[in-house]
Amino acid sequence: MATNLLVCIVDDDDAVRSATESLVRSLGWPTRVFASAEQFLQAPDISDVACLISDVRMTGMSGIEMHERLLERGCAPPTIFVTAFPTPALEAKILANGALAFLAKPVDATVIAHYLARVCGEAQHFPR
Numbered sequence: 001m002a003t004n005l006l007v008c009i010v011d012d013d014d015a016v017r018s019a020t021e022s023l024v025r026s027l028g029w030p031t032r033v034f035a036s037a038e039q040f041l042q043a044p045d046i047s048d049v050a051c052l053i054s055d056v057r058m059t060g061m062s063g064i065e066m067h068e069r070l071l072e073r074g075c076a077p078p079t080i081f082v083t084a085f086p087t088p089a090l091e092a093k094i095l096a097n098g099a100l101a102f103l104a105k106p107v108d109a110t111v112i113a114h115y116l117a118r119v120c121g122e123a124q125h126f127p128r
Contacts, residue, residue: 011054
């Protein structure tokens, strides 16, 4: 499914970030990767992001705080949160803030593919 819709990946773990990027690219999506929430928030083209995949716990700013800042700016893309430390309370908070999904690590590739396909369909109907 080749597309020009950009997927950004934010994770402070080099190996996880690289593996997620490889998975997303293998599904036909162009990607940009960031080692921190701060780095992502400073990117000049945030409004071009079709989907954001972010770790919850990171050094510095958390994925949750990054998402809240994006919401404040009015430019939060559909966001898939991943975490090695899932709890029902954390899931409830993240989904209540409008996240697309909350997934426990390790993430099943078919689940990521499902959410990216969903975003692609929505983005085609509602271009930015």
